Amino acid sequence: MSPGSRFNEFRVRLKPSLDEFKFMVKRLRKSPLSMLGIAIIVFFLAVAFLAPVLAPAQGPNPFMMPHVNNSFEPTPRPPSAEAPFGTAQYQYDIYYGVVWGAITAFRTGIFVTFSSILIGLVIGGVSAYYGGVVDEIMMRFTDIIFAFPGLVLAMAFVIALPQNLSINLGLTTVSFVLSRLDRVLIALVVVGWSGYARLIRGEVLRVKTEDYVEAAKAVGCSDLRVMVRHILPNAIYPLMIAASLDIGAIVLSAAALSFLGIGSDLGYADWGQLIYASRNYIYNTPQAPLAYWFTFAVPGAFIFTFVLGWNLLGDALRDVLDPMLRRR
Amino acid sequence: MGMRAFLIRRVLLVIPTLVGVTLLIFAVLQFFSPEQRAAIFVDRPGLSIDEIIDVYQLRAPVWIQYANWMRTILQGNLGWSNSIGMPVRDVLIQKWPATAELVLFTAPITILLGIYLGIKSAVHRDKPLDHATRVVSIVGWSLPSFWFGTILLAVFWGWLHLVESGQISGPVIQYINSGHFIKYTGFMTLDGLLNGQLWITLDALKHLILPVTVLVTIQIALIVRLMRSSMLESLNKPYVIMARAKGLAQNEVISKHARRTALIPAITMSGLLVAGMLNGLVITETVFGIPGLGNWAAAAAIQLDIPAVLGFALFSGVIFVFSNLIVDVLYAYIDPRIRLD
Numbered sequence: 177m178s179p180g181s182r183f184n185e186f187r188v189r190l191k192p193s194l195d196e197f198k199f200m201v202k203r204l205r206k207s208p209l210s211m212l213g214i215a216i217i218v219f220f221l222a223v224a225f226l227a228p229v230l231a232p233a234q235g236p237n238p239f240m241m242p243h244v245n246n247s248f249e250p251t252p253r254p255p256s257a258e259a260p261f262g263t264a265q266y267q268y269d270i271y272y273g274v275v276w277g278a279i280t281a282f283r284t285g286i287f288v289t290f291s292s293i294l295i296g297l298v299i300g301g302v303s304a305y306y307g308g309v310v311d312e313i314m315m316r317f318t319d320i321i322f323a324f325p326g327l328v329l330a331m332a333f334v335i336a337l338p339q340n341l342s343i344n345l346g347l348t349t350v351s352f353v354l355s356r357l358d359r360v361l362i363a364l365v366v367v368g369w370s371g372y373a374r375l376i377r378g379e380v381l382r383v384k385t386e387d388y389v390e391a392a393k394a395v396g397c398s399d400l401r402v403m404v405r406h407i408l409p410n411a412i413y414p415l416m417i418a419a420s421l422d423i424g425a426i427v428l429s430a431a432a433l434s435f436l437g438i439g440s441d442l443g444y445a446d447w448g449q450l451i452y453a454s455r456n457y458i459y460n461t462p463q464a465p466l467a468y469w470f471t472f473a474v475p476g477a478f479i480f481t482f483v484l485g486w487n488l489l490g491d492a493l494r495d496v497l498d499p500m501l502r503r504r
Numbered sequence: 505m506g507m508r509a510f511l512i513r514r515v516l517l518v519i520p521t522l523v524g525v526t527l528l529i530f531a532v533l534q535f536f537s538p539e540q541r542a543a544i545f546v547d548r549p550g551l552s553i554d555e556i557i558d559v560y561q562l563r564a565p566v567w568i569q570y571a572n573w574m575r576t577i578l579q580g581n582l583g584w585s586n587s588i589g590m591p592v593r594d595v596l597i598q599k600w601p602a603t604a605e606l607v608l609f610t611a612p613i614t615i616l617l618g619i620y621l622g623i624k625s626a627v628h629r630d631k632p633l634d635h636a637t638r639v640v641s642i643v644g645w646s647l648p649s650f651w652f653g654t655i656l657l658a659v660f661w662g663w664l665h666l667v668e669s670g671q672i673s674g675p676v677i678q679y680i681n682s683g684h685f686i687k688y689t690g691f692m693t694l695d696g697l698l699n700g701q702l703w704i705t706l707d708a709l710k711h712l713i714l715p716v717t718v719l720v721t722i723q724i725a726l727i728v729r730l731m732r733s734s735m736l737e738s739l740n741k742p743y744v745i746m747a748r749a750k751g752l753a754q755n756e757v758i759s760k761h762a763r764r765t766a767l768i769p770a771i772t773m774s775g776l777l778v779a780g781m782l783n784g785l786v787i788t789e790t791v792f793g794i795p796g797l798g799n800w801a802a803a804a805a806i807q808l809d810i811p812a813v814l815g816f817a818l819f820s821g822v823i824f825v826f827s828n829l830i831v832d833v834l835y836a837y838i839d840p841r842i843r844l845d
């Protein structure tokens with residue numbers, strides 16, 4: 177068999193998925209809102225990657241915001257040449273904070289989403305695969321976490337997680353030192369996996385009885401192969417939509433925890449924390465009531481735009497990928 | 505299975521769910537050392553930490569601890585909130601009206617406006633109104649509630665001097681403390697009327713405008729999107745097409761044929777709305793300085809007041825269990841397929 181024909185065979189096999197992908201891109205390009213969402217995400221990706229250029233690090237840890245002019249004065253200062261977006265409490269540079277905060281936002285969103293999906297895959301997959309009592313118990317517990325007010329539960333977990341976490345694995349004990357941001361991320365995973373577990377369980381149950389899965393089993397495919405090659409690809413699109421909508425929601429929750437004062441460490445480049453620091457400066461004096469508008473306006477605009485980008489994309493994906501809504 | 509059997513089964517299901525909620529909170533509790541955990545077992549100062557650890561067997565195996573903890577909860581003892589210097593149970597009783605008042609104003613507006621906009625969007629699909637609703641709901645969904653609230657406060661308090669933060673204004677607080685005011689319900693809007701002081705009701709209403717705006721804005725997208733898609737589905741059902749074909753007016757088709765079935769999925773989602781509301785309350789009450797449960801829990805979290813945060817979490821859990829019960833019963837009442845299944 178010549179290499180060319182093998183390539184052709186590969187192309188023929190991939191054609192349906194490729195067509196599906198092309199169709200998706202075509203639909204996405206026709207929707208101005210989704211293009212806006214993608215543009216926003218690309219902008220933030222650029223900010224995150226160019227952070228060392230846009231705002232050169234001034235200390236050993238680039239994520240710690242520098243104090244402008246090495247001052248620790250509590251009163252914020254308006255935008256100036258040294259600090260284009262002004263300074264926050266203790267003279268933290270807001271410009272530096274929002275630029276490096278973009279990395280924090282991506283890290284938060286992507287880490288929490290992927291960890292949640294992994295846990296959801298295991299729990300949802302096992303639940304759907306074994307069924308019966310295992311399914312019943314696991315899903316009842318998942319339902320409780322799913323319906324429980326997420327932020328309230330995350331608050332409890334953030335204050336409950338210790339600084340030094342030791343996990344006894346029988347043979348060895350693994351120890352982690354958890355920063356305050358790590359604790360926020362873990363708490364959000366603990367709260368966030370349940371939605372994916374439900375979604376994946378539902379998808380697996382739906383696909384399990386399809387003819388092509390039965391056929392794959394009949395020709396002797398292993399359970400793992402059936403799961404990875406046949407069930408997963410057909411369950412992947414709902415997962416993509418949920419993940420895209422989730423990244424925005426996760427960044428919002430993390431920012432909300434920071435705003436409540438139980439987020440990242442003081443001085444860490446994190447949009448939510450900049451807003452937390454501005455809480456005492458909403459109202460100044462009757463003569464100049466909004467003198468410190470920049471302390472909350474700028475970081476908040478970053479959070480809002482970032483979340484908006486992901487939600488626009490997720491919303492567009494839902495319309496494009498949902499077989500019930502499209503092609504009409 | 506009739507409605508009665510469904511009701512009994514559904515009410516009985518509350519018990520394992522409540523046990524699940526307590527297990528979840530208990531699991532969080534286990535992260536703390538026995539010394540830190542002690543405050544959740546007693547609701548009055550007096551016993552030393554060592555005595556508490558001894559009496560409640562805080563170093564014993566977890567199931568004994570769980571049994572002891574459940575016993576104290578069932579006796580109505582939720583521990584001592586150190587940040588406010590009161591038993592958690594008393595704080596819950598004292599502070600729930602401010603929170604409930606906020607919810608009672610927010611929920612109907614969110615649900616009715618959300619359903620209305622969702623139906624309008626579906627009926628005028630891909631028209632300007634649909635696009636506008638879509639953009640507004642995505643923007644609302646993406647707005648950080650703490651930021652939106654802060655901006656509203658900065659504009660309407662700092663700049664325009666129309667309102668201030670808090671639940672009521674200074675003169676009202678003075679009047680309440682003067683002794684002529686009787687707190688019947690704890691709802692300021694209602695107590696003002698019951699005391700014959702209309703100005704207090706108006707003052708309380710004025711203070712509710714901004715927080716309710718924030719909560720409605722961030723919640724409404726969920727209902728609008730859901731209502732829109734279920735209405736679109738319903739509009740394509742054969743009986744709706746039939747209704748159109750026999751020449752019924754657009755209004756009749758929508759209100760008598762399409763809307764009824766489309767409402768069912770919206771009702772099942774209201775349970776999630778309650779959860780979203782509890783999340784939003786923590787932030788909104790903190791931003792606007794409303795002395796409710798969310799504000800207390802947020803302040804307690806910073807000070808590592810464990811009984812307060814877990815007490816609030818438990819309270820939220822119980823609320824969501826019962827709101828889901830109500831939703832399911834409503835659902836079965838509206839949709840006979842559920843109870844006859």
